[in-house]
Amino acid sequence: MALAVTVGAGAGVGSIVFRWCIKTFTHLLSGHADYAASPGAGNPQLPWLGPYFVVFAPVVGGLLYGPLMNRFAREARGHGVPEVMLAVAQRGGRISPKVAVVKTLASALCIGSGGSVGREGPIVQIGSALGSTLGRVTKVTEGRMKLLVACGAAGGIAATFNAPLAGVFFAMELILSTFSAEAFGATVLASVTASVIGRAAFGDSAFLNLPDFHVDHLAQYGLFAALGVGAAVVGVGFSRFLYLIEDACDVAWRGPEWLRPAAGGLLLGLVLLALPQMYGVGYPVLQKATEGHYAVGFLILLLLGKMLATSLTIGIGGSGGVFAPSLFIGAMLGSAYGIGVHHLLPHSAGAVGAYALVGMGAVFAGAARAPITAVVILFELTGEYAIILPLMLAIVLATATSRLLTRDTIYTLKLRRRGIDLEGPAPGAPIGSQHVGAVMEPLPSPLPSSTTLADSADVLSLSGHGALPVVDDRGAYVGVVTAQAVAEALAEQPEAAPTRVGQLAEPPSPITADQPLAQALHTLLSAAGTGLPVLDDTDGRPVGWLSHQSALRAVHAPA
Structure with missing residues (x-):
């Protein structure tokens, strides 16, 4: 608890320093507190350049943060969250402490000089690095180290967006990829502490600030559902376009990496000259879109422009997040969609701002596939509860559609392109490429479903397994019964308790003989007993048994 509070406090202070750095560098390089609020204006410090200063601002910024990242922390390049996910999944939560310092300066310089990226990725990486550093200093276990990293991520999101609940779910849904009472309690403490400071x-x-919204017609739910599906396509498209541009930059650039942000900054500057609304994070433009100040054609232009500007910023080696750009793209899509349906159905379409908000959440859900985080953060960012039902509907449909379109998210795709599977083993791990069929044990004698609880308790106590397969009268596999389930049933009131073991059998998540062992371990570790049946990949019948002991034998088995 004390460590979680300490990490939350560090993340809160880190977010203050980070936002101050962004504001300072933005003012120094553009002459404005937020240039997106006055796009096309000149720099008061360089009046003779007029609006053309935006061509050179990214070059100057790149000359500063490019060598900084190349010399001290190359992992600070990009949008940050995938690196934190990798550290938790395969590196025991270990993140270099210098990442916090370098990421703060590099991302603030990138955004301040016109980089069209967000601040949530950097603050997640900053907070996580603080949590990892504290865990290393206090010599906590690996499990606690990962939890402190998640606490740093939660605190960073909570402080920078004033969204404590979203910080908690972001950490659990994306960083830890698991939900538990301990993880929830620790991340809540960190998130609350950071929010108070923020x-x-x-x-x-x-x-x-959105206008009042009410769903007056049931037909509106159909409109929001259609928006959710369309937003998923846009979110997935943004993910693919981001890495397409990054690949193009990799192919085109043949010079030293420290110079790449400055050289590519010239291209980014030309984009900003054509569309100055892309300068920095772009929250003022997003606010105007939700208020309906832009025409449909210009909204589509802003949507495409943000995709290009963000992808180019990341592709040239910039440092910043993709969460805020996802919200921006979603707002443009939602506003354009809202204006369109308002013209078609003027009496039942509702407010344009509501579609903008739903589009924000749905595009993020389509890109990141984090539906709980998307719902909670949009609610907290706006304080608009009346929109919650349409928001939930669109986000769930966006998540489902995204899963049908691609197996990866905007975060995991970056890692998979480097040959890293978060569900698999780390490169060089002793348990690596083996398949379940190579290490499984013989299948224990199954229990007939008609066996009484007393008899099944005797068999389980002598079997050496904490669970056994169960078959019906015809010998067909029906599931697994655990010793815990039998013991709990025997402790119930006799008239209310089950009498046969078949009533307690439940089919666990399937493990097949041709499945990679590293992938099956996730299922095994979450199972109630000490082992699980291995199913034939053709007819689904049990052919073996995978236990923790048999998995450990893979260390000595030939690869």
């Missing part, structure tokens, strides 16, 4: 510095106001 609110003391930034105030306690909603991120967006």
